[in-house]
Structures are given as structure tokens and as C-alpha cells.
Amino acid sequence: MNKGPISQFIQHHYRHFNAAALVDAAKGYETHLLEGGKMMVTLAGAMSTAELGISFAEMIRQGKVDIISCTGANLEEDIMNLVAHTHYKRVPNYRDLSPQDEWALLEKGFNRVTDTCIPEEEAFRRIQTHIFKIWKDAETKGERYFPHEYMYKLLLSGVMKEHYEIDPKHSWMLAAAEKNIPIVVPGWEDSTMGNIFASYCIKGELKAATMKSGIEYMVWLSDWYRNNSAGKGVGFFQIGGGIAGDFPICVVPMMYQDLEWHDVPFWSYFCQISDSTTSYGSYSGAVPNEKITWGKLDINTPKFIVESDATIVAPLIFAYLLGW
Structure with missing residues (x-):
């Protein structure tokens, strides 16, 4: 693939330190795909609100992402941006806000x-309104689905189209729904939609069992991994830390150690974008080699860590992979 101006700039200028690590990670990702590997991308933090969809949706459309793990917040916030973008408010001086300023934002519904x-x-x-109807319809039919499956039903139904306020090609959730990319959403309960679902359960309008659980996600993921890890294997591209990355990466040691299935391949590529610091007690800042001791990565797994801002690094790596 002929590389465009962004990729050419990266290759010419990014020669050392975190910049060089960014290039190495991007080339490693590209090689992994060219050799027939599959890739999991994990989204932590508020990457959807940071509008990562502008580049990530195209990654999905071009087949450079095979499975996604994300927080419940990222799952819903991409759709929120899709249908309410013009109502968002940017606060460039957010570091200067007083508690009174924050309270004023709350009172305005922000x-x-x-x-x-x-x-x-x-x-x-x-x-x-729309998602409750989908939840309720499933419950009435005695059906149960994962959180992302309900969101896919919502998007594919078309009921939200009249509310679209951005170019739909910038919504990674819409791209994922259209390709039916599998998503794992650990800890979905820790999200606004999770809280809303819980409120309906408390009011007796829904049953908790209508929503499939995190344990069921892990069981499903173990089956997916076994069916997709032959040959070059599955790579792991982790944006940020936390449960979005910690949950899915554990599927390998779970199968090897807890199920005692000794034919389970390790993750075959690993990259994390993080600015976390392990000495502060943060697991998210652990260097990739530590994952060898946990049975997640092999000695020979290509390993990369870019210690920088994910909102800057991820779009650049995606731009490289897309040939921009």
C-alpha cells in the first residue's frame, strides 16, 4: 500500500523514544495482519467522546479489527455523539473551573x-426510549442478549437515523454494527445505560436476567478465541488500561490454567498505549514482559508500549494502518 502524507510524516520524523515506539507498534500491527493474524482492539477511558470513531470506524470497515473490548461508557458514548453532537459543549479552560462552575454545568444538564x-x-x-423498548421486547419474547447486541439492534433498526448529527461514517459503533463485529463489554453495569437498566429492574419493569452478564461474556470469548487463534493467532491492541484490557486478555490464562487446556496459543502481538505509572500501584502501566509471568504473552510475542496520550497516539497509528 502506498502511504499517504500522515504516514510519510510519521516515518520521517518519528525516530526515537515514544515516537519510535509508535512507528514500531504500527508496523508490527500491519505485519500481524499481512501474515493472516486477527486483532482485538480494547477501548478504555472516554475514547468515544474523544471522537476516536473518525479513524476507528474506517479501521473496522477496512477489516483491520476483528473483535473489540470496551467499557460500557465507550459503547454508549459513540452513539450519544452520533445523535446529539451539536448539543455538546466544549470547555477549553476546564482546568480553571471552580466547584461553582461545575455545579452550574450540572444545573444546565451537562x-x-x-x-x-x-x-x-x-x-x-x-x-x-428506544433502547427500553428493545429490552422490553426481548424480555417479553423470553430472549436474552449481550449489552452490545441490544445497541446493534437499536442502530440497525434505523429508528435513530432522524437524529444523526454527525457524518455516520465517523461512528465506530455504526461501522461495527453493520459488519457485526463481536464486542466484549466487561463491567457494562458501570455505565449510564447500565444504571438506567438497573433502575428499570428496581421498578420491576425489567428483569436483570434479560441482560447477559460479564461471566457469559468470558465464556463466549473463550469459544471465540479457540475458533480464531489458529495460524498467526490473535493480537491485542490496548488503548488505555482498566477493565477493557484486563478482562479479555485473561481469557488465555483462564483457559490454560483454570481449564487446563494446554493447546491454547498465547496472544501473538501486544501493544498498549498508556501513560500510567506502575510505581503508583497501577496495573495498567505494567510493561508487557510482566504479562509473560501471567501466561498471557509468549517470550517471542512482539511487544510494544507507547507511553503517551492515547487521544494523540491511537489516531496516528490508525492513520498509518489506513495508509493516510
């Missing part, structure tokens, strides 16, 4: 994520 305020009424409530 929930702040760093420099970006999500409009509660337009974002959450615009989705809530």
Missing part, C-alpha cells in the same frame, strides 16, 4: 468529561 460536556437530556434520553 456531564463533563475533561474538556467536553455531554448533554444529558439530548444524549441519554434520546436513546433511552
Whole structure:
């Protein structure tokens, strides 16, 4: 593939330290795919609100992502941005806000994520009516689905189209739904939609069992991994830390150690973008070699860590892989 101006700039200027690690990780990802490997991408933090979909959706469309693990927040926030983008408020001076300033934002219906305020009424409530109907219809039929499957039903039904406020090609969830990319959403309960679902359970309007659980996600993932790890294997591209990465990477040692299945391949590529620091007690900042001791990575697994801002690094790596 002929590389475009962004990729050419990266290759010419990014020669040392974290910049060089970014290039090495991108080339390693590219090689992994060219050799027939598959790739899991994990999304932590608020990457959807950071509008990662602008590059990530194209990665999905071009077949450079085979499976995704993300937090419940990232699952819903991409859709919120899709249907309520013009109502978002950017606060460039967010570091200067007083408690009184924050309270004023709350009273106006804004929930702040760093420099970006999500409009509660337009974002959450615009989705809530439709998603409740989908949850309720499934329960009435005695059906159960995973959190992302309900979101896929919502997007593919077309009921939200009239509310689209961005170019739909910039929504990674829409791209994933259209390709039916598998998603694992550990800890989905820790999200606005998870809280809304719980509220319906408390009111007796829904049953908790209508939503498939995190344990069921792990059971499903073990089956997916066994069916997709032949040949070059499955790589692991981790954006940030936390449960989005920690949960799925454990499927390998779980199968090897707990199930005693000794024919399970290790993850065959690993990269993490992180600025976390292990000496502060953060597992997310652990260097890749530590994962060897946990039975997640092999001695020979290509390993990369880019210690930088994911909102800067991830789009650059994706741009390289897309040939931009």
C-alpha cells in the first residue's frame, strides 16, 4: 500500500523514544495482519467522546479489527455523539473551573468529561426510549442478549437515523454494527445505560436476567478465541488500561490454567498505549514482559508500549494502518 502524507510524516520524523515506539507498534500491527493474524482492539477511558470513531470506524470497515473490548461508557458514548453532537459543549479552560462552575454545568444538564460536556437530556434520553423498548421486547419474547447486541439492534433498526448529527461514517459503533463485529463489554453495569437498566429492574419493569452478564461474556470469548487463534493467532491492541484490557486478555490464562487446556496459543502481538505509572500501584502501566509471568504473552510475542496520550497516539497509528 502506498502511504499517504500522515504516514510519510510519521516515518520521517518519528525516530526515537515514544515516537519510535509508535512507528514500531504500527508496523508490527500491519505485519500481524499481512501474515493472516486477527486483532482485538480494547477501548478504555472516554475514547468515544474523544471522537476516536473518525479513524476507528474506517479501521473496522477496512477489516483491520476483528473483535473489540470496551467499557460500557465507550459503547454508549459513540452513539450519544452520533445523535446529539451539536448539543455538546466544549470547555477549553476546564482546568480553571471552580466547584461553582461545575455545579452550574450540572444545573444546565451537562456531564463533563475533561474538556467536553455531554448533554444529558439530548444524549441519554434520546436513546433511552428506544433502547427500553428493545429490552422490553426481548424480555417479553423470553430472549436474552449481550449489552452490545441490544445497541446493534437499536442502530440497525434505523429508528435513530432522524437524529444523526454527525457524518455516520465517523461512528465506530455504526461501522461495527453493520459488519457485526463481536464486542466484549466487561463491567457494562458501570455505565449510564447500565444504571438506567438497573433502575428499570428496581421498578420491576425489567428483569436483570434479560441482560447477559460479564461471566457469559468470558465464556463466549473463550469459544471465540479457540475458533480464531489458529495460524498467526490473535493480537491485542490496548488503548488505555482498566477493565477493557484486563478482562479479555485473561481469557488465555483462564483457559490454560483454570481449564487446563494446554493447546491454547498465547496472544501473538501486544501493544498498549498508556501513560500510567506502575510505581503508583497501577496495573495498567505494567510493561508487557510482566504479562509473560501471567501466561498471557509468549517470550517471542512482539511487544510494544507507547507511553503517551492515547487521544494523540491511537489516531496516528490508525492513520498509518489506513495508509493516510
